Amino acid sequence: MHNTVAVHNDLFYIGGNDRRISLFESAYPVPRGVSYNSYLLLDEKTVLFDTVDLAVSEVFFDNLAFLLKDRPLDCVVIHHMEPDHSDSFARLLEKYPNVRVIANQKTAQMLSNYYGFDSSRAHVVKEGDTFSSGKHTLRFVFAPMVHWPEVMFTYDETSQTLFSADAFGTFGALGGSIFADEVNFERDWLDDARRYYLNIVGKYGVQVQNALKKAAGLKISAVCPLHGPVWRKDFDRFLAKYSVWSGYQPEEKGVVVFYASVYGHTQNAAEILATELVKAGVKQVKTYDVSVTHVSELLSEAFRYSHAVFAATTYNNAIFPSMENLLRELQSHGFKNRKFAVIENGSWAAQSGGLMQAILTAMPNVTQIGEKATVLSAVNANSRASLEALAGEIAKDFLA
Ligand code: FEO
Numbered sequence: 020m021h022n023t024v025a026v027h028n029d030l031f032y033i034g035g036n037d038r039r040i041s042l043f044e045s046a047y048p049v050p051r052g053v054s055y056n057s058y059l060l061l062d063e064k065t066v067l068f069d070t071v072d073l074a075v076s077e078v079f080f081d082n083l084a085f086l087l088k089d090r091p092l093d094c095v096v097i098h099h100m101e102p103d104h105s106d107s108f109a110r111l112l113e114k115y116p117n118v119r120v121i122a123n124q125k126t127a128q129m130l131s132n133y134y135g136f137d138s139s140r141a142h143v144v145k146e147g148d149t150f151s152s153g154k155h156t157l158r159f160v161f162a163p164m165v166h167w168p169e170v171m172f173t174y175d176e177t178s179q180t181l182f183s184a185d186a187f188g189t190f191g192a193l194g195g196s197i198f199a200d201e202v203n204f205e206r207d208w209l210d211d212a213r214r215y216y217l218n219i220v221g222k223y224g225v226q227v228q229n230a231l232k233k234a235a236g237l238k239i240s241a242v243c244p245l246h247g248p249v250w251r252k253d254f255d256r257f258l259a260k261y262s263v264w265s266g267y268q269p270e271e272k273g274v275v276v277f278y279a280s281v282y283g284h285t286q287n288a289a290e291i292l293a294t295e296l297v298k299a300g301v302k303q304v305k306t307y308d309v310s311v312t313h314v315s316e317l318l319s320e321a322f323r324y325s326h327a328v329f330a331a332t333t334y335n336n337a338i339f340p341s342m343e344n345l346l347r348e349l350q351s352h353g354f355k356n357r358k359f360a361v362i363e364n365g366s367w368a369a370q371s372g373g374l375m376q377a378i379l380t381a382m383p384n385v386t387q388i389g390e391k392a393t394v395l396s397a398v399n400a401n402s403r404a405s406l407e408a409l410a411g412e413i414a415k416d417f418l419a
């Protein structure tokens with residue numbers, strides 16, 4: 020049964036929510052589910068903006084049929100080809116065989132690759148092209164690598180609505196309200212928005228900044244992303260977060276302590292350091308066991324704060340695997356502009372510290388505070404003293 024929401028007089032939300040999915044993109048836990056957004060413009064021509072994942076295609080097609088009534092579907096604009104948005108495309112063509120497919124050249128090719136679409140029948144658009152649906156003029160703004168190369172936005176010049184593809188999306192299913200101004204976004208959504216951005220799009224900060232520059236010149240009354248709430252008010256606050264995230268700058272001053280511990284001794288060392296940091300006046304300290312917390316959350320927290328401590332035991336002459344995984348994820352997402360410190364543990368050949376240092380110092384503008392602290396099996400008076408000294412150096416840098 021249909022379940023639609025009006026965004027403007029003639030623009031409607033027709034997407035759906037999946038709360039049963041455990042791993043989005045087979046990679047990211049989504050305990051609050053995820054929404055797949057799609058929008059329908061009922062102008063002189065009817066224009067659909069993107070389809071949805073198959074998981075929510077039933078309500079999507081019910082919504083589409085309900086709003087179209089006996090009108091044809093004239094056009095579909097495909098902003099992003101990733102199957103969480105295009106999976107219902109083939110079925111859409113079966114149901115609405117005469118629909119005009121508006122896409123850029125890369126998208127048309129991908130539609131062909133994925134769904135056997137005859138790309139010669141696409142209405143191919145270029146950067147800055149416009150399309151009139153009647154009262155509305157739609158302008159196409161390319162946003163390559165936000166998050167795939169074919170991604171484009173549409174700016175509706177008439178209603179000043181930006182269809183932003185994955186940009187400004189979040190994990191989390193919508194419920195009750197689809198609007199950011201009708202939920203407590205800072206309290207209930209921001210952590211998921213950060214985790215979504217940094218894990219999914221975070222690698223492409225330069226391309227996101229390019230897209231933000233294009234968006235900065237637009238008057239915007241609403242932003243309609245492909246996941247999460249629609250923005251009508253206070254969008255500048257969210258835009259400012261995107262500017263910080265895509266600029267790889269810390270969002271907050273704080274120290275996040277990550278540890279990988281087998282029998283609890285490295286945990287003990289990490290927690291001693293965390294306690295000493297607070298005693299030294301560092302107010303924002305958070306501690307995570309990297310073997311327990313999902314790496315997508317760890318990555319998000321590492322990017323959030325100005326300082327990070329990495330404490331790991333040595334395992335098979337290397338870094339404990341869950342810590343190595345976190346470091347590789349940081350590396351592949353372009354981690355930079357941070358301060359870090361290292362604690363290593365080893366019962367007969369402590370090596371993890373040097374190996375962690377090598378990975379971290381190879382990242383741009385990632386600088387080490389102090390010398391690595393070494394624990395031999397369990398914390399003793401000597402290693403406790405080195406942890407206290409390291410905490411003092413971190414606090415000095417932090418409070419400077
Ligand atoms: Fe929501 Fe890149 O797909």
